[in-house]
Amino acid sequence: MRYTVIGAGAMGYRLGVLLQEQAGLQVDFVDTWMPNIDKVHDQGGVYVSRDHENRHLVPVNIYTPEDYKGDPDVWIVMLKQMQLEGVLERCAPLFRDHQVVFSAMNGWGHFDKLLKYFPKERIYGGTAMIGTVLNGPGDVDFIGRSGAGSMHLCAMTEETTDVERRMAEDFKAANLNPILTENFEGTCLAKIIFNSVVNTICTMYQITMGQFISYPGAKDMSRQLIDEAYDACERAGKQLIQTRQETLDEVDYVSRVGNPLHYPSMYQDMSKGRPTEVDYINGYLARLGREHDYVCRTQEFLTHGVHLAELAFRVHHEEQADQG
Template sequence: MKYAVLGAGAMGLRYGVLLQEAGFEVDFVDIWDKQIETIKQQNGVFVSRDGENKHLVPINITSPEDYMGSPDVWIVFVKQMQLADALNRAEHLFTKEQYVVAPMNGMGHIEKLDKYFEKDKVISGTAMIATVLNGPGDVDFMGPSGAGSMKLVNQNETPDEVTKQIANDFTKANLNPEITTNFQGTLMAKVILNSVCNTLCTMFGIKMGEFIQAPTTEALSKQLINEAFDVCERAGIKLLNTRQQEWETIKFAATKSMPLHYPSMYQDMSKHRPTEVDYINGYIYELGKKYNYEATTHDYLRNLVHLAEFTNDFDPETLTAEVE
């Protein structure tokens, strides 16, 4: 099958490059002009693994307006807050026959994808794969070849032959996919993990391996896990893990699979970009409110991240209030 990646950031580049190296035809479509210009000037993207063996990989990248291809499958890795604009710009490229795979962070993307794709062709999932975009045209794959794993889940919870073929292709690309049949439970499991690791690592500017060593980490994590599970129980969402298993998953990610990784939220914060906290901790809080439950710790952390965003970009010269 032919693939097109919409959103050629860190994860989009990793998926697309690995599929391309596995022998599949892949195009890249992005809405960041600097990324497109740099990659075209370089005649490819520079790829490293854990900061070593930096080399140029030729790829085909264009804007949605300039793209002329017709893929069988779209792979979407656009930030949640940019997704509506990206889909709108690419609308003329979508057909009723195409499938879309979107293993994005946070929640909010499914409703947007449903406006452009048939619901039985929408596949989401999770990606436990650490990748860093050092800058335009420069990406670092974290971990050894074959590191990381992912889950694929159909919106209609019924895997068809195309879904199985996508999983086979992803397996050949060393993305280690697993097909599940619990749509909301699969997505929320990753949201809960991100609501702990992404948010807390970002607030304190630490790697996941540093985060897990703190004596207060277990208590903080379990407080957030318990609130999130309380919300999901009230919303009728059956999660893949128990509360204890979710904590064990976080420990494994931080100690074994991604200890040297700064989560994507930290990468956004450090580069003065808006974070996805509203689609992670904020989503949990807003979902709880629908069922008369206040996930107050998640709301508090969401507001702390927004405060950190503000102070990160604060210019004292813009302060106009007089101090008496």
Template sequence: MKYTVVGAGAMGLRYGLLLQEKAGKDVDFVEPTAASLEKIHAQGDKVFQSRDHKDRHEVPVKIYSPEEYEGEPDVWIFFMKQMQLADTLKRLAPKFKKGQTALGAMNGMGHIEKLEKYFDDEHIIGGTAMIATILNDYGDVDFMGKEGAGASVYANKTEKPSAVMDQVQKDFKEANLNPSYSDNFMGTLLTKVFFNAVENSIATMFQSRMGQLMAYDNFLEGVARPLINEAYDAAEAAGYHLNETRDEMVKQVDYVSTVANPLHFPSMYQDFVKGRPTEVDYINGWIADLADKNGVAAPNQRLVTNFVHLAEAMRQFNPPINKLSPDYQGN
């Protein structure tokens, strides 16, 4: 199976590099961000790969702009910011062929509706990845955690088995992406969204690592649970059922914060400290909108959305410290 990864950011590079290195698959990259593409071309069509800030080495890649790409993959893997996807799909539209599958494992919600404009339901896979990765710079990716750390879950939009899903599961397992299959499409997607509505947004507001949030001894019950309860209320009102209970989601926040990735800065923080817009509207804002549409209240989700936007606005007065920088000496 041939794969084309659209978006050479942190997760796009991790998926693509692991598929070509560990699973031996033919992988192309399509990078819609001109500055990133130029940097990787300037490096000789190579990217730098590290693990936990160590063993930094070059890896050759095949990378193209949307306009110049002529490959014909079996599966397109989309990993980019939600606000970039519509334009990228428009640029790539002439390249899509009948029978190709789109796999979206992006943060937030909104991408499935965009993919539906170009791919039918039988050729759309949704997924979530609990895999910590940092983009140090364009063309410079850092895998966080031990090899094989993290896990991912995938569901067909039809919620029925398929030969493509079987092959994706096999290839992703060989790539150390620890995949599993779900027959609950929306429940699978919302698992990551609801988790990110706590960890990503709160860690970004306070410019902290995930584990540092636990310094507040009432973080789980005083912060995480109210946000999780509102998210579940909205989902249940809309007729969606998650793969985890509310208590299991709180336990997941606890586990990731204290055991799995306590030193990790979430992707939203990575955008925040680099002066880029965050995806909070596609996470907490999306949950708040879902609640409004279905007649339930989610004031905490709306407040967090506004707080993150306030933090973005305050960057002009109080520039954030980039704790991801190799020069940073603090905690």
């Protein structure tokens, strides 16, 4: 199948480049960040490293929404929640009835926006437990050895389709380790709960996942957040695809073995002066709890904590700029 990635950021590049290089598929990229597009055009592709080593140029096709003329079978949408609505509006003339869309974005909220352009029968969601860093325009770093990490894939209708099986085959050929599920909300919530622990804590304290998990109290901190999230989901009648212990084990394994050198995407956003997605992760879980008469006190505290870290980071850099 032919793929077009909307959002040539860290994860967009990783999925697209691996589908192109390892699965041998036709992949295009559509982006709206002009420094990124211009850089890729100037240098003839995107520079790709793995764990900060073996940097090499991978030729890719990248376009603005207005310049793109392709007709893919599958759109892969990998944007920040805050960007999504505006980018989809620009891409709307490109969408066709035969196309499907897959997204493994962080947080919750993107599916409501995708439903404005695609019926639920053509929407697929999932997770991507894969660490990647965008160093700058046209320069990406894959964190973890080849084949590290995994992803889940589920139809919004929760009925496994031929298209979904073909996507899974392509993702497998790209060494992305896909797992098919039949619980759409539970699949997507698994990544939100994972991120509510690792992304948030690593961002607040500006540490890697490996540094976090090496702290003796990391498992206790993780368990507290996971228990709150599961309590909120259970009160909302949402069935998760993993048990609490399996989620705790995943946090430990991914942080200790899979991506110990990785600074999560939330930290990457904060460190570059961009708004974080904490309101769509910890904030979402906190709102879900309150909607069902349960207060996720730690999730609410950490939502404020990340916003305070954003403020402190911004003030610090403004003071440095003034002194310079």
